[in-house]
Amino acid sequence: xxxxxxxRALLAGLVMALxxxxxxxxxxxxxxxxxxADDGGSENGGDGEAAGSITGAGATFPAPLYNEMFSTxxxxxxxxxxxxxxxxxxxxxxxYINNTVEFGGTDAPMTDEELEEVDVETLHVATVGGPVVPxxxxxxxxxxxxxxxxxxxxxxxxxxxxxxEAIAETNPDADLPDEQIQVVHxxxxxxxxxxxxxxxxxxxxxxxxxVGSGTDVSWxxxxxxxxxxxxxxxxxxxxxxxxxxxxxxxxxxxIPHAFLAPDADSEFxxxxxxxxxxxxxxxxxxxxxxxxxxxxNVTDDGAYPVTGLTWLLIRQEMDDLAACRATAEAxxxxxxxxxxxxxxxxxxxxxxxxxxxxxxxxxxEAEGEACYEG
Amino acid sequence: xxxxxxxxxxxxxxxxxxRRGNTGDVIYKxxxxxxxLALLGIVVAIIWELWVQSAFARQEFGISFLWSxxxxxxxxxFGALQFIQGTLVTAVVAVSLAAPxxxxxxxxxxxxxxxxxxxxxxxxxxxxxxxPSVVYGLWGIFVLxxxxxxxxxPWLTATxxxxxxxxxxxxxxxxxxxSLVLTIMILPTAAAITRNVLQAVPKEQRExxxxxxxxxxxxxxxxxxxxxxxxxIGAMALALGRAAGETMAVTIIIGNAxxxxxxxxxxxxxxxxxxxxxxxxxxxxxxxxxxxxLGLILFAMTFTINVLARLLIKATSSGPTG
Amino acid sequence: MSQEGxxxxxxxxxxxxxxxxxxxxxxxxxAYYNKFKAVTxxxxxxxxxxxxxxxxxxxxxxxxxxxxxNRMHEIARGGRIEGKVLLDGEDIYDDRxxxxxxxxxxxxxxxxxxxxxxxxxxDNVVAGxxxxxxxxxSELDEVVEKMLRQAALWDEVKDKLSANGTDLSxxxxxxxxxxxxxxxxxxxxxLDEPASALDPMSSQKIExxxxxxxxxxxxVIVTHNMQQASRSSDYTGFFFIEDMGQPGQLWEFGExxxxxxxxxxxxxxxxxxxxxx
Ligand SMILES: Nc1ncnc2c1ncn2[C@@H]1O[C@H](COP(=O)(O)OP(=O)(O)OP(=O)(O)O)[C@@H](O)[C@H]1O
Ligand SMILES: [Mg+2]
Numbered sequence: 001x002x003x004x005x006x007x008r009a010l011l012a013g014l015v016m017a018l019x020x021x022x023x024x025x026x027x028x029x030x031x032x033x034x035x036x037a038d039d040g041g042s043e044n045g046g047d048g049e050a051a052g053s054i055t056g057a058g059a060t061f062p063a064p065l066y067n068e069m070f071s072t073x074x075x076x077x078x079x080x081x082x083x084x085x086x087x088x089x090x091x092x093x094x095x096y097i098n099n100t101v102e103f104g105g106t107d108a109p110m111t112d113e114e115l116e117e118v119d120v121e122t123l124h125v126a127t128v129g130g131p132v133v134p135x136x137x138x139x140x141x142x143x144x145x146x147x148x149x150x151x152x153x154x155x156x157x158x159x160x161x162x163x164x165e166a167i168a169e170t171n172p173d174a175d176l177p178d179e180q181i182q183v184v185h186x187x188x189x190x191x192x193x194x195x196x197x198x199x200x201x202x203x204x205x206x207x208x209x210x211v212g213s214g215t216d217v218s219w220x221x222x223x224x225x226x227x228x229x230x231x232x233x234x235x236x237x238x239x240x241x242x243x244x245x246x247x248x249x250x251x252x253x254x255i256p257h258a259f260l261a262p263d264a265d266s267e268f269x270x271x272x273x274x275x276x277x278x279x280x281x282x283x284x285x286x287x288x289x290x291x292x293x294x295x296x297n298v299t300d301d302g303a304y305p306v307t308g309l310t311w312l313l314i315r316q317e318m319d320d321l322a323a324c325r326a327t328a329e330a331x332x333x334x335x336x337x338x339x340x341x342x343x344x345x346x347x348x349x350x351x352x353x354x355x356x357x358x359x360x361x362x363x364x365e366a367e368g369e370a371c372y373e374g
Numbered sequence: 375x376x377x378x379x380x381x382x383x384x385x386x387x388x389x390x391x392x393r394r395g396n397t398g399d400v401i402y403k404x405x406x407x408x409x410x411l412a413l414l415g416i417v418v419a420i421i422w423e424l425w426v427q428s429a430f431a432r433q434e435f436g437i438s439f440l441w442s443x444x445x446x447x448x449x450x451x452f453g454a455l456q457f458i459q460g461t462l463v464t465a466v467v468a469v470s471l472a473a474p475x476x477x478x479x480x481x482x483x484x485x486x487x488x489x490x491x492x493x494x495x496x497x498x499x500x501x502x503x504x505x506p507s508v509v510y511g512l513w514g515i516f517v518l519x520x521x522x523x524x525x526x527x528p529w530l531t532a533t534x535x536x537x538x539x540x541x542x543x544x545x546x547x548x549x550x551x552x553s554l555v556l557t558i559m560i561l562p563t564a565a566a567i568t569r570n571v572l573q574a575v576p577k578e579q580r581e582x583x584x585x586x587x588x589x590x591x592x593x594x595x596x597x598x599x600x601x602x603x604x605x606x607i608g609a610m611a612l613a614l615g616r617a618a619g620e621t622m623a624v625t626i627i628i629g630n631a632x633x634x635x636x637x638x639x640x641x642x643x644x645x646x647x648x649x650x651x652x653x654x655x656x657x658x659x660x661x662x663x664x665x666x667x668l669g670l671i672l673f674a675m676t677f678t679i680n681v682l683a684r685l686l687i688k689a690t691s692s693g694p695t696g
Numbered sequence: 697m698s699q700e701g702x703x704x705x706x707x708x709x710x711x712x713x714x715x716x717x718x719x720x721x722x723x724x725x726x727a728y729y730n731k732f733k734a735v736t737x738x739x740x741x742x743x744x745x746x747x748x749x750x751x752x753x754x755x756x757x758x759x760x761x762x763x764x765x766n767r768m769h770e771i772a773r774g775g776r777i778e779g780k781v782l783l784d785g786e787d788i789y790d791d792r793x794x795x796x797x798x799x800x801x802x803x804x805x806x807x808x809x810x811x812x813x814x815x816x817x818x819d820n821v822v823a824g825x826x827x828x829x830x831x832x833x834s835e836l837d838e839v840v841e842k843m844l845r846q847a848a849l850w851d852e853v854k855d856k857l858s859a860n861g862t863d864l865s866x867x868x869x870x871x872x873x874x875x876x877x878x879x880x881x882x883x884x885x886x887l888d889e890p891a892s893a894l895d896p897m898s899s900q901k902i903e904x905x906x907x908x909x910x911x912x913x914x915x916v917i918v919t920h921n922m923q924q925a926s927r928s929s930d931y932t933g934f935f936f937i938e939d940m941g942q943p944g945q946l947w948e949f950g951e952x953x954x955x956x957x958x959x960x961x962x963x964x965x966x967x968x969x970x971x972x973x
Contacts, residue, residue: 111657122667182545187630187643189447189655211448215657218446221455226651233502236630237515239543296490399892489773578810582873585768586824587800596823600814 005165050260051195053081054326058092058105060073061191061246062128062310065106065346069338073330080326089191089215096122096313102327104313108215109189109290121316124289126309126353127334128346129280131247132195132294133257133273133306135235138162138177144258145170145268148297148305151260152204155220155240156211162240170264175242184234184243187224189216195308196244199294203262213295244306247271248345260306262299275304281351289356309353319366325373331361332372421673428667430655430659439667447657453665454671458635460642461675464549465617465622467638468556469564473610475557476564477599483565484572485594489590496569503562506554514555519546519627522554527639542637547629550638555623558615568611571605604687611683615676621646645672687696717744717914718801718883720765721782726943727760730774734760736943738779738938742846742884747906747915749925749952754965757944759807759920761935762886765916766802767795783883800824803877807889809869811861811876817853820872824880839879847875848905862952874905885909887917891924903928915935922968926956934964 004345056066063086070082087095089106097117115122134151146154152161155210159166162176186193194215201208206289211217219252225231228249235243235255242258250271259268269275279298285291293307312331314319335357337350351356364371431439435452442453518524526662527544534540544550549637574599584590584595599606629641630651643651657663720742727735727818735757738896742748750758764777767788781789789796799965811820821840825831841856844850849871853864864872871891887906891899902925919925925932929954932955936947948955948964959965 088654090657093657112656180543180545187625187651189652189657214448215655216652216661217446218444218448218632222631223545224632224643224651225628226625230626233515234547237519238547241545396893465732531721578806578808579812580810581768581771581806583823584771585766585799585806586827586876587796588824588827589796596827597812600812603814665809666890 025181046263052079052326053083054102054323054330055083055085056103056105056312057085057087057090057095058313059089059107059191059310060086061107061130062105062346065128065341066334069334069341070330071175072341073333073338078161080329082326082330090189091135093313099315102314102318102323103331105310106313107308107310108194108292109311111311118315123314123364124311125314125331125357125360126289126349127357128339128342129276129293129307129309129349129353130195130346131249131273131276131279131304131307132192132199133271134242134243134260135232135250135255135257136238136242137235137237137255138174139239139361141171141174141176142256143171143244144174144256146258146260147261147264148203148260151258152200152207155183155185155200155219156204158204158206158338170261170268179240180242182234182238183219183222184231184238184241185219185222185224186228186231187226188215189214190227190309191215191308192228192244192246193217195292195294195306198292198308199297199306202295202297237307247273247276260304262297266299266300269302269303270287270302271306273343275296276303276307276347277304277350278351279305279307280309280347282350285352285356287356289353289360293353307347309349310333314360314364316360316363318371321366321369321371324364328361328364328372333357335361385461411503420669424670424673425664428663428670430663430669434660435664435667439664440671443634447661450658450660452660454645454668456632456672457643457645457648457674459558459634459669460628460644461551461618461646461672462637464553464556464628464644465614465641468560468617469610469614470614471554471557471565472561476561476568476609476613477606479565480568480572481562481594481598483569485590485598497565499562500566501562501568503566507559507620507623510559511623511665514623514627515546515552518554519551522546523550538547538636539638542639543674545629545641546638547627547641548639549628549635549642552624552642553638554643555627556620559620559623560617563616564609564613567609568602571602571609574605607683607687610649611680614683615680618644618676618679619646620644621650621673625651643668645675702861704942716883717912718784719744720802720884720914720916721780721785722765723777723780723782725761725764725777725781727757727764727769727777728774729760729772733832733943735764735935736945738946740946740949742914742916743931744914745910745931747910747917747928748931748933749929750918750933750935751920751922751925751967752944752947753937755944756935756937758935759888760944761946762916762918763804765884765886766804768804770795772787800828802884802886803880803882803883805873805885805887805890808893808895809866809867809873810970811864811872813860815861816858817861817864817872818857818963820965821875821879822932823876829834843875843878844872844941846878846905846909847871848901848908849875849896865898867901870894870898870902874909875968878909882913884914884916888917888920889920890942892920899924922956922970926952926968932956934967936963 018236061082066084070084074081084105086180086257089108092104092106093110093114096102097114109124110122134146138144146167147170150159153166160181161179162181168176171195194213197217198210201213211220223234225234231243232245232249232253232255235241245255257271261268261269278300279293282298282300283296284304293309294305297305299305312334314327314331318327335349335354342348361372403412431452433440439452439454441455445450445452445456476495483496487495523544523546530540579597580593583593588596611630622642625647628643628645628647631641632643632648635642649665649668653665656665722738722740725735725738726733738761744783746860750762752758765781769775769777777789779787783801812823815823818840821843822836825836826837841850844853849868850867861872871882891902894902906917906928909915917929931950932952933949934947934955935944937944948959948961955964956968959968
């Protein structure tokens with residue numbers, strides 16, 4: 001969910017330059033046009049009208065989607081400009097906490113510790129989801145069926161050979177090589193890792209006890225790659241490797257990924273937009289929405305359990321009414337009309353997740369007024 | 375301490391010169407001073423920053439951070455030993471391979487190659503030093519790793535597989551690959567500086583040895599190399615420093631496993647690679663602070679390497695290196 | 697000085713060496729740097745147990761010539777020769793001859809003292825010996841003392857044999873280089889302006905050393921010092937260059953006494969009397 005450090009530094013520099021240039025422009029405009037004239041010219045009028053421009057920063061994973069949907073949003077709807085800087089979930093959370101942006105973007109929910117640093121309630125508004133799939137490199141094996149337990153055992157280092165009986169049992173037709181399993185994981189902290197290990201913790205007690213969950217964990221075995229591309233490169237370069245990637249990344253690069261099932265007798269499901277959407281629809285999410293769907297290990301028919309969400313981080317109570325309204329409008333758009341931009345790389349949300357997100361947006365307020373006007 | 379004293383002495387000298395009216399000299403000296411101080415200031419600022427930012431980790435984990443091998447962001451437990459191991463092993467292996475190769479290349483260029491070849495190849499070698507390290511990293515993945523896996527590793531396993539050093543299977547991403555990539559990365563540095571050092575050995579030294587009936591090889595090993603020893607050691611120290619601090623290429627190829635490794639075929643991590651790979655995503659104060667502490671350790675390591683190199687130069691050459 | 701000579705004499709007689717000074721004969725020798733001809737068509741006979749001095753204005757090819765005598769010339773880029781140089785009747789440029797062996801038989805001392813800075817005085821003296829084979833320590837000790845005595849340096853350095861070669865004075869360094877050359881027991885010793893970088897006292901000491909050495913060696917010395925040449929040499933060769941860009945030639949060659957008192961050619965007389973060059 002993030003590009004290489006180098007690229008990011010470049011990108012951040014570029015964005016900074018752009019923002020600075022943008023600010024310069026604004027100042028000049030303001031000099032020429034008094035604020036009142038601006039207000040008077042806008043549709044809604046009055047004090048509490050949506051601000052002309054809001055800024056968000058955070059996760060890189062949904063950035064292309066946000067850019068696309070927000071530019072359409074600016075054209076079609078209220079003319080609100082939304083700048084989203086893709087600086088990574090960590091920086092996004094930091095900027096959100098420091099209140100230097102109207103909203104943050106993250107692939108992993110904020111921790112309790114982080115939430116305490118914010119003086120008001122933080123809303124996790126889910127926008128889209130994405131499956132994380134076990135990518136592998138096995139010559140001649142086009143279809144690989146793994147039970148949840150086997151995946152956990154592989155990543156725990158309990159199963160080390162592809163010829164292991166537990167694997168052979170669910171793949172009677174596959175020509176499994178007599179090779180060592182090379183586990184590949186992310187070496188950097190990432191939302192992808194979070195989704196993956198949340199799921200491993202849900203399906204394996206041993207994992208939950210000995211490794212646990214987070215955006216970065218102490219891996220019991222295997223090698224680490226930097227970023228999605230790092231993991232993908234290692235998997236593709238190493239015969240006998242198994243790793244985990246975002247679905248869109250695996251598909252773009254034509255890396256095969258395994259089918260999963262709770263046990264050998266159940267239906268094996270492969271990560272896809274449909275199977276992930278099924279999982280999101282069926283997920284019984286908690287009230288604050290701070291959970292990866294993967295942690296719930298949804299095993300309904302046709303549901304792919306290793307599915308994560310990406311969130312907008314929004315203050316329930318904001319200082320500036322105009323900014324609050326703009327943020328609420330943008331968030332609503334992102335969770336409704338904007339969903340049409342989700343496929344093929346992102347999974348639209350639905351079910352309880354969508355309902356909870358709607359409630360969150362409706363609860364936003366500033367200067368004693370509700371921000372979302374419907 | 376000495377530097378402060380000599381700085382004082384020089385300042386007094388400077389005042390005298392102002393009185394004497396050597397304005398040009400004074401301006402030059404003041405400028406040189408400022409730049410020198412700026413450099414010192416930067417170094418001090420870096421150490422200070424590392425020190426302050428690592429305060430939390432130092433208090434939390436104490437000195438045992440140095441020999442702890444746990445690195446668990448979930449439990450917020452951090453240690454440095456595996457990274458110190460990774461850094462030292464890759465850097466030392468790289469230098470011990472690059473040193474003979476670098477000296478060999480430099481010797482060939484200076485002693486054997488025709489002047490034009492020396493100039494052209496010398497230029498190419500210096501060019502190599504300017505290639506961005508990410509390129510070396512990618513080359514490591516796409517060219518070196520498959521080559522090692524198909525040709526070198528099976529042979530090593532067959533001959534040396536019984537030693538712990540080359541035991542286990544080789545996946546391409548390994549401490550071994552990283553060490554070799556580092557070797558190639560620091561080779562230009564080692565060769566280019568050694569070449570300059572060898573070129574600076576006076577003609578009289580070579581002729582003196584040849585006139586005693588030395589072969590070219592004897593001349594090189596008995597007269598040229600001893601004379602240039604200080605410079606060569608300096609070149610290797612520089613190469614070692616570069617290897618220890620190299621980040622991008624290592625991160626790409628070493629496999630980023632934050633564990634102690636026993637075989638060169640295993641994955642590992644270096645201080646530089648773990649800092650670069652995790653700094654922006656570290657999500658707790660203890661994590662960030664630990665990375666700063668790792669940075670401080672790396673700084674101390676490179677510093678020690680340089681001091682040791684200086685001592686080595688002093689101890690081994692009573693010669694003209696001063 | 698005659699006393700010292702007396703000391704060295706018996707020692708050598710009782711020593712291990714079997715050095716014999718040899719005649720060298722140069723026949724139609726020309727020396728080149730790539731296409732540039734630095735010395736042309738030199739023929740001369742260098743007598744054993746005699747000092748042959750080479751004089752001439754700067755740039756006329758003295759150094760080039762003397763370096764052809766032990767095949768050091770070919771080390772220079774593009775350095776090559778035409779003609780013959782016979783040592784004891786055998787051409788040192790014959791295809792079958794190893795230049796490394798030639799240089800062991802014909803030693804050379806350079807203009808600038810060049811002791812090996814990383815070696816002690818002791819190791820400097822035996823540096824050449826150590827190249828050929830392993831020697832016993834006692835054997836080496838003996839050689840070191842003997843050679844330092846022959847180079848008239850023993851008394852000055854006998855207490856600092858383990859000091860660095862470069863810690864000696866310039867004159868001592870040069871005599872150390874002579875000792876180092878002597879250690880190989882060569883048949884001929886070539887010296888290219890060995891005293892030009894030294895003070896008169898040191899220069900005198902080297903001159904003295906040479907007088908003793910000629911009893912055992914054939915000596916060729918390049919010098920700019922006319923007194924030195926006239927005092928200490930038996931034969932003198934005058935090199936001259938007619939015009940810029942022309943190769944140097946051996947303008948006149950003969951016994952030193954004649955060359956300095958009654959030379960055949962005008963240029964020689966002008967030069968030795970200090971009228972030019
Ligand atoms: N390595 C070299 N490459 C090319 N030309 C050279 C080289 N060394 C000397 N020469 C040229 O050869 C000619 C003779 O030089 P050489 O050094 O033999 O003169 P010299 O008589 O020893 O002079 P001096 O008395 O100044 O030492 C000069 O024209 C010089 O420029
Ligand atoms: Mg000369």
